[in-house]
Amino acid sequence: MRNGISHTSDIRAAGFTVHDVAGAVAAGTLQRVRRSWIAVPECDARRIAAATVGGRVTCVSAAALRGFWLPASAVHDKTHVSVPGTASRIDAAMVRVHWGTGPAPTGRSEHEDPILNVLFHVAHCLPERDALAVWESAVRQKAVPADVLGLVAWRSSRAAALAAVVSTLSDSGLETRFVDGLRRAGISVRQQVWIDGHPVDGLIGRSLVTQIDGFAHHSRAADRRRDLEADARLVMRGYVVLRFDYHQVLFQWDRVLETIRTAIAQGCGRRLVRPTR
Template identity: 55%
Template sequence: MPDLTAAEWVRAQNGAAHSSALRRAGFTDHAVSRAVEDGRLRRVRRSWLLTPECDPRRVAAAKVGGRVTCASAASLHGWWELKTDAVHVALAHSASRFDSSGILVHRSQGPVPVHPRSTEEPAINVLFQIARCLPEPDALMVWESAVRRGGVDVDVLERVTWRSTAASRIAVLVGDRSDSGPETTFVSLMRGIGVVVRQQVWVDGHPMDGMIGDRLGIQIDGFAHHSTPKDRRRDIRADARLVLRGYTILRFDVHQVMNDARYVEQTVLTAMAQGLHCRRAHA
């Protein structure tokens, strides 16, 4: 007999489990029924058991016999928060007779085989669905966030047989140098206009978010670390030190990078047209 109760065991599975998984774990149908009667578990689709506090996205997936995936899973894992009106759910091609309201169904099977009664979508499959579903800059941002937060390793991604042009392309582009989603987006924007950006280059004892050529430094100001007068004074001092050493610093905030790509691109290209990315000899 398991040490945990049926409800405690389901809670340890992120609040959702198929009844067959409970049987394999050693719980009798009677024990499960008692937990349902007592309100410690909730039954949906006859064979899926949920705890009362189960995340609504997992509840939506269980109601159709699927798994949370794509942007919804990225949010659950804490990789990156993308606004979506529907819960993204992975379902087998054979799945039928379900209410699709409030969900966005993904039927393409990811690289990792998954048991049809599993409640968890593997991280690699989540990234696979993201690559196929989202615009490339958004998908790249989520992939790099997953790498930064330890959800998956870059070396693993490089060896996966993706069976998807979009996923294969992002697997080539993804890296682990970006400290934030906006940095990933900036590098993607520059790549799109043929500008090479070196990331996390240390100058004067401080890391630059990006370096173009020898002398054009890029800093992306996020809300969390650049929001107080003290932060602003620190940034001004850092920029002054770099200017005195012959560098030009371009600062963009999150809103500009994420929502005003044309301004960011034109600013960088204009700076390059003026030769600000090149090392100049002293007169």
């Protein structure tokens, strides 16, 4: 059993007979999800949902199973399932169906899409900024090398565009959205620049530093004090530091962008700064 579920052809290939399977189902050790799919009772509901319609878990559902960053709006969505073009009689109220064909081939006994197909569907399902964040999360978690993405024949302009810009520099999906938003506004920002012995999330011009606090950031008062001390050291060296949190970047982006634009207009990125060792 792979992840608690298996195609009957794989079960037979492992040496188990039809009688073995029937006995296990009768005993409650296994459950028959579909004529050709068998699962353990504790199998993840998303894998069960995909097998029930004869498809594979994909897109944000597969990304969640792999532990990738996801926007909050996608976390509680219906199970996303990739199905062949010949599939029929699918209950759309139960799953969210993806009909497109990803770049990687799949077999009939697979219950989850390969990583390249997961990213392919994410590119088409989410807004571009969110999709980019998921892609970079996959790269950070070493699910796929960034350079490999650029060599894939995506057969999709949206996926190809993401592959062209994905990088390993963002510490979080939140930072990806932040940097992408600035670049769309015509603001050039360098990521993970080392100043005062530590990397800053973003540096605009010579002296405007941007720092991003994620959703789980500052769970301890000591973490907050450490960041305040780091900000103070930067200010004493001539830098201007703008720090934004999760809620601001996701839900108050216009205000964040206006703040940064105003700081740039005031010359905050052109100040003379003291060199650091």
